[in-house]
Amino acid sequence: MKKVIAALLLTGIAFMQVQAQQQTPFGKSDPKAKAILDAASAKFKTYKSIKAGFSLKITTPDNKVMDTKTGTVYLKGKKYKVLLDGQEIYCDGSTTWSYNKDTKEVQISAYTPDNATLTPDRLFSNFYDKEFLYRLSGSSTHRGKPVDVIEMTPLDKSKPFFKVVVQIDKAAKNIVSTEIFEQSGNRYTYEITAFTPNAAMADNSFTFDAKAHPGVEVVDLR
Template identity: 55%
Template sequence: MMKKIVLVGMLMGGVVLSGMAQTRGSLGQNDPKAKTVLDNVSKKFQTLKTVVANFVLKVQGGNNSVSDSKKGTVYLKGSKYKVSMEGQEIISDNKTSWTYAKDVNEVTINNVDQSATTITPAKLFTNFYDKDFLYRLEGESTEKGKTLQNIEMTPTDKSKNIFKVVLSVDKKNQNIAKMKVFEKNGNQYTYEITSFTPNTAVTDATFTFDPKKYPGVEVVDLR
């Protein structure tokens, strides 16, 4: 579940930032320099009708105990999304969500709870993140010929398993380039966008699960 939440949050790119770049209010003040970066990315992404992005997820366990790398693709159209990874698909039309596991040929169906505290694309247009994170601009770095603006986010709720998130924004293109998530148990998850295609043709059928395309699939309906 943690991977699902973080993955969706990261790969929505600037849509995430439309919530994070708000004024914090009574909980404290966010870094105005970071707010400027986030606002610029947010404005760009709000003009996009669809997004298709390829990514690499790198997982490192505490004390380097586990190391893994997976490729995937995310499709986004408004509040609808589909995440395809090796052996797994996560689909939502903002009313129903489907999580498919290839190894057991099983799909789990749930209603999308709009009032839940989990991070979903439907909430990324609101100030949801603003209520849960403080952020500041750490500085700039250069990777693969790109200048990255690195923003550190820390949850206001210190009981959360995630204690820090670092967002890296491509300064030139104002796109999310990378996100690194740090857990208290030592696990680290790095999501790197390898390609980003805006306003490509994505049909609504992409955001529903068709069991006919998965012969013999076991359906676990939790609605």
């Protein structure tokens, strides 16, 4: 479950960096949605780094809340760090570390993203502009602020989710909420609770320090 939560969290963060494209081989996306996504992407790319607090709620098909998580994510180029309850994930752009606090085990693996793992840095290569159709479904409010609501559907129907709904602050041009609809019927609602652009981050903060975790069992899968 923790791996699923972490992967979906990164999916939500990844949509903050989306670079929209109007035409795909499967049809044409909404030009109004494209303009909004382009503005959000342009704004995001001006940041050298980001620190964001988040909440993640998992809802079952019958609208029962199955789990909730809170944490913090740090982004700097291709590097990222995710701090969740009971779990820490580090990536320096070439290696990933996944630390489970309960078992005191850290798994190390080479960073080789695939189509099933949607990590933040993938958007720098304009991955999503070839993978989604999108449309502006309307306007709403989020914590009292006006937002645009955009619905996105993957062109690859084999993906574990069939729809993503993002809310973008009309004034700030930042994504404030992402709702991921799984094929299983579960929904993952990811919400930004705090947002700090250009926060100071040392490069070594994106690597796991075993010395700072006495007794940790290291499982090297590389």
